[in-house]
Amino acid sequence: MSPTITRIESVEFSYPLEDVGTDESGFNIVYDPDSTMERKLFGLRIHTDEGVTGEYVGGNSPGAAQINMFADYLIGKNPLAREKHWSEIKRALRKYDRMGMGPVDIALWDFAGKYHDAPIHELLGTYRTEFPAYASTFHGDENGGLDSPEAFADFAEECLDRGFEGFKIHGWGGSDVSRNIDREVANVHAVGERVGDEMDLMLDPACEYETFGDALTVGKACDEQDFFWYEDPFRDAGISQHAHRNLSEKLDTSILQTEHVRGLEPHADFVAGNATDFLRADPEYDGGITGAMKIARVAEGFGTDVEYHAPGPAQRHCLAATRNANYYELALVHPDARNPIPPVYASGYSDSIDAVDDEGRLRVPEGPGLGVEYDWEYIEANATGSRHVYE
């Protein structure tokens, strides 16, 4: 008899981000010693008749709204039939971005690992159990933290001393970013000159630059400093194949796109169209571990690398099962603010800046499933009241 899904439970909770606020645009989170923000996430539990529960904590409210559209379909189904469910839900959500698939698929993988008493990376096929991380910074601020090229260079040097082999800049945002494009260029040079001989450097403007011209100007600075990649430079929001192919033809620095391109086939099309050098995948955004691993194999087939977005236990299992990937993204780090990850791990799992060893490396969790124990008492104690149960 196959196991059966009996009940799915989604609970929204909030947690505080101390010393964090937003920049003038109101969207980028930045260091702000006078501010505490609230962030909301979802705890998801997929219960089965085996007494084994698949769990995942993450996601966002648009994704949770999509789970409403397909959770009933999963009740009574075999939790191990992930490919079948992936295909059915993908079709069912074809009008939407399918962001709801990720948390559910990850929870199904957590179930599978616990059911087979194996970590997910073993079910996928282990390639490695430890990997290098890059320090991925908060956006630049105006509040005495990462507030100048010199501050970024100082922090890059601190990260080098901590053992990191890679450092990624998220520059400044706000409506005057074009007027301040000289500071973006100066930042590339300051960090490049300080640590460029010893670290791989990346720049991620997170689609802030308002013109193609600005993207080109800063990209040429990346060329001069021999950056490892240049990611999501401008305001197409990271989705134009033509624009990035055009940019790529004018630069030496490798382009990393597809963080904001949803779905397996558009990722494949981006590489086939020579519109990116590296591929991006995120198990939470891209249809779970199932979807992220499909993107990894697309990259492998095209002879390029997949760089998993953001930190988390699901990303670690994907990376542990992937040859063609360079780094784990330890985001977001800052000299004076804590990483904005939720305090939901009861098992010692950590993505804070001091989680890396003195060679800048991290390990994949080795327990069954995701290999982490979630602190459901914390999640329930901080529940917002938005709860959905499907049975």
Ligand SMILES: [Mg+2]
């Ligand atoms: Mg990015």
